[in-house]
Amino acid sequence: MANSGDHTNNSGPRVLRPLTDLGSRAAASTLRPFGGVLNAAAGAGMTLERRAVDRVLSSDELERVLTAAIDSIQVQAALINALSSDAAKRIIDGLFDSGLIDRFLERLLASDALWHMIDEIAASPAVTAAISQQGLGFAGQTADEVRDRSRKADDWVERTARRLIHRQPRPLPIGPDPSM
Amino acid sequence: MISLPGSAAGATPAVTAPEAGVPYPGLVTRAISFAMDAVIINLVAIIVGVGAGLILSLLHHLPSVVKAILAAIGTVAYILWLVGYFVVFWSTTGQTPGARVMQIKVETLDGDPIKPKRALIRWVGVLLASLPLFLGFLPVLYDEKRRAFQDRFAGTVVINAPAMSMVEARRARKREQYLAAKRPPPGETGA
Numbered sequence: 001m002a003n004s005g006d007h008t009n010n011s012g013p014r015v016l017r018p019l020t021d022l023g024s025r026a027a028a029s030t031l032r033p034f035g036g037v038l039n040a041a042a043g044a045g046m047t048l049e050r051r052a053v054d055r056v057l058s059s060d061e062l063e064r065v066l067t068a069a070i071d072s073i074q075v076q077a078a079l080i081n082a083l084s085s086d087a088a089k090r091i092i093d094g095l096f097d098s099g100l101i102d103r104f105l106e107r108l109l110a111s112d113a114l115w116h117m118i119d120e121i122a123a124s125p126a127v128t129a130a131i132s133q134q135g136l137g138f139a140g141q142t143a144d145e146v147r148d149r150s151r152k153a154d155d156w157v158e159r160t161a162r163r164l165i166h167r168q169p170r171p172l173p174i175g176p177d178p179s180m
Numbered sequence: 181m182i183s184l185p186g187s188a189a190g191a192t193p194a195v196t197a198p199e200a201g202v203p204y205p206g207l208v209t210r211a212i213s214f215a216m217d218a219v220i221i222n223l224v225a226i227i228v229g230v231g232a233g234l235i236l237s238l239l240h241h242l243p244s245v246v247k248a249i250l251a252a253i254g255t256v257a258y259i260l261w262l263v264g265y266f267v268v269f270w271s272t273t274g275q276t277p278g279a280r281v282m283q284i285k286v287e288t289l290d291g292d293p294i295k296p297k298r299a300l301i302r303w304v305g306v307l308l309a310s311l312p313l314f315l316g317f318l319p320v321l322y323d324e325k326r327r328a329f330q331d332r333f334a335g336t337v338v339i340n341a342p343a344m345s346m347v348e349a350r351r352a353r354k355r356e357q358y359l360a361a362k363r364p365p366p367g368e369t370g371a
Contacts, residue, residue, distance in 0.1 A: 143281050146212065150282065154206020161321040170202075170324065 203340050204326035205284045207317060210338065216278030221265055225258055263303055270299040275341065285341035298334050305330025 056062055069075050108114055162169055269276040274285040274293050288294055309316020309329040316329030325337050
């Protein structure tokens, strides 16, 4: 059935092909200016769309809407519900069961950059100072106490010694300020 | 707080010392510092001496001359260690370990770090001050800058040197920058 139809259709165009080609060429040449117009219109539309998107992204209104959405109690409640749902737990379980985290950690530990970063942090003055402070905490407290008492004893011994020889208490000298 | 000169009453003081009291440590503080140094020096000397004695105990039949020479070498080494300890610490950081713990420091009268030669002179001064039952330390009680014999002998002074934390150091730097910015440029003395 199809073959007979095809045969009928094939026999027709063979006769009419010059006419159809002529018609196609005529239609194409007629529609060519419209194609240019349509392309220009499409380009203009895309430009407009880009401008609109840029304007929306750079607008304060978008920021306000996003801030309002994040601050919204409903959104926060929905997020909390989503995070505390069984589905979220299953996703997390699946993530760990898949071995993706293990793989990530393996790669991370094998990375030179990570150890370089750790070395940098460990050698930073802030960290070394913190470790030193922590390690010498007790000794430091004891030394502080000894210093405090020894300074008081200095003054007491000096006052007593000056009193013994009937000498005026020492005036406060103006000397170098070691903290400066 | 000690208000330094330039701070009028009622006005914001130009600079204030962070610690109450005088900026020079007294007799007790210096004695504790000295005692700590003595502990360190003798502890090291005892450890080294015991080690050397143990090694020498393996050699049973040493002639008495050799023993005398070894004793002389040990004495010289101890004196060198004793002198070197103070001279090196005073001429490098200005603080021996004992002084570091007590947060005191030796410097010249101008506030400069002392050089090895001056440190050696000061050590001789310490020796001379200690010989008459430490009487050379008594001037600390009466001197305006709490200087002992060895300080006068070597032209040095011992000051308090509180260790600053990183935050305090940063704060001090910022305060200095602030004061430097507020200070009028030279030549501009005001209306």
